[in-house]
Amino acid sequence: MMTRPYASSVTVQTLEVLTETNNKNTKKFISTCKESEEKQNDIRKKFEFDYSKYYFGSQLRWSNITFLIILHILAIHGLLNYEYLKSKHHVYLVLWSYWTGFMGGVGVTAGAHRLWCHRAYKAKLPLRIFLMGLYCMAGQNTLYEWVRDHRIHHKFSETNADPHNSKRGFFFSHIGWLMIKKHPEVIEKGRQLDLSDLEADPVVRFQQRYFTVLKLMLCFVLPILVPLYFWNVSWYWAVSSQAFVRYTISLHATFLVNSAAHMWGNRPYDKRIRPVENLTVAIWSAGEGWHNYHHTFPWDYRASEMGKYNPTTFVLDIFAKLGLAYDMKAPSQTLVKQIADKHGDGSWGDQEISEKDAAALLKQT
Ligand SMILES: [Zn+2]
Numbered sequence: 176m177m178t179r180p181y182a183s184s185v186t187v188q189t190l191e192v193l194t195e196t197n198n199k200n201t202k203k204f205i206s207t208c209k210e211s212e213e214k215q216n217d218i219r220k221k222f223e224f225d226y227s228k229y230y231f232g233s234q235l236r237w238s239n240i241t242f243l244i245i246l247h248i249l250a251i252h253g254l255l256n257y258e259y260l261k262s263k264h265h266v267y268l269v270l271w272s273y274w275t276g277f278m279g280g281v282g283v284t285a286g287a288h289r290l291w292c293h294r295a296y297k298a299k300l301p302l303r304i305f306l307m308g309l310y311c312m313a314g315q316n317t318l319y320e321w322v323r324d325h326r327i328h329h330k331f332s333e334t335n336a337d338p339h340n341s342k343r344g345f346f347f348s349h350i351g352w353l354m355i356k357k358h359p360e361v362i363e364k365g366r367q368l369d370l371s372d373l374e375a376d377p378v379v380r381f382q383q384r385y386f387t388v389l390k391l392m393l394c395f396v397l398p399i400l401v402p403l404y405f406w407n408v409s410w411y412w413a414v415s416s417q418a419f420v421r422y423t424i425s426l427h428a429t430f431l432v433n434s435a436a437h438m439w440g441n442r443p444y445d446k447r448i449r450p451v452e453n454l455t456v457a458i459w460s461a462g463e464g465w466h467n468y469h470h471t472f473p474w475d476y477r478a479s480e481m482g483k484y485n486p487t488t489f490v491l492d493i494f495a496k497l498g499l500a501y502d503m504k505a506p507s508q509t510l511v512k513q514i515a516d517k518h519g520d521g522s523w524g525d526q527e528i529s530e531k532d533a534a535a536l537l538k539q540t
């Protein structure tokens with residue numbers, strides 16, 4: 176019979192010694208682990224601290240800063256020096272600037288935001304092409320980048336992974352985030368996002384491919400040529416009104432949603448999050464200021480409750496009537512009330528609800 180050679184050589188004493196040594200090693204191992212965990216935390220804290228310094232210091236994006244400063248100087252100059260009521264053509268140019276700003280805005284809100292980012296409704300090909308064209312008029316990033324940044328913003332709101340984290344202050348969340356390199360967590364989390372729906376959309380791919388030409392033509396060249404041709408205004412004012420004044424104001428309209436709509440206002444739907452309801456932002460951004468609602472129900476194509484100032488929703492309802500937009504998603508008023516009662520700050524309060532919704536609520540209670 177085979178015997179295990181070592182079994183007989185292990186006496187009780189040696190077993191005790193072995194166990195003690197083993198225990199010591201385990202304790203040592205655990206304490207080393209704890210120590211290294213503490214060390215790692217210390218390093219992480221220090222690293223994070225250094226990061227903020229690093230990011231506000233050597234990681235400035237000077238090309239963007241220079242561009243934005245020059246753009247603002249030219250826009251302010253245009254705003255202050257334009258003779259608004261000199262002739263009817265001067266008035267037309269103002270109205271044209273408002274119109275191009277509004278249409279570009281709808282491209283951002285109805286297109287990039289509610290359609291491509293949140294998939295709050297579906298759009299037929301002609302409408303997708305139209306909205307992509309309008310979006311290009313606003314002169315922002317590629318659709319792909321816009322949607323990626325906004326999806327991370329919703330998923331990791333007010334963390335380092337949020338591209339315009341409002342906890343870093345008004346300036347950072349408004350425009351400062353474009354002036355410094357992205358926090359590594361934004362890049363890391365951005366890579367993990369599923370953007371396959373965008374990659375599968377030929378309209379998004381087309382916009383990505385011809386981004387520069389489309390932006391130049393639809394945001395600047397065409398809006399400048401129209402007043403030149405029709406109203407015989409000077410080159411200077413045609414360029415100033417479109418490329419500097421309208422463009423800068425429309426950028427700020429979008430920026431306000433990331434800054435002011437995360438800071439000043441009430442939280443009727445969810446008081447646990449930072450986004451707020453802000454009428455001023457809604458006015459400037461074609462209805463995107465109802466941000467507490469939007470972060471609570473991001474999949475609602477209206478981005479606000481009924482009855483709130485929301486021109487984008489008005490436009491989308493027209494597209495839906497024309498059959499170009501469909502599968503418009505929106506929660507029932509009953510659900511909205513339940514959520515507001517449970518998580519809101521109490522300011523939703525006495526809104527009236529329809530008889531049908533009241534009956535549904537009664538049934539549930
Ligand atoms: Zn937001």
Ligand SMILES: [Zn+2]
Nearest residue numbers: 325329469473
């Ligand atoms: Zn959103």
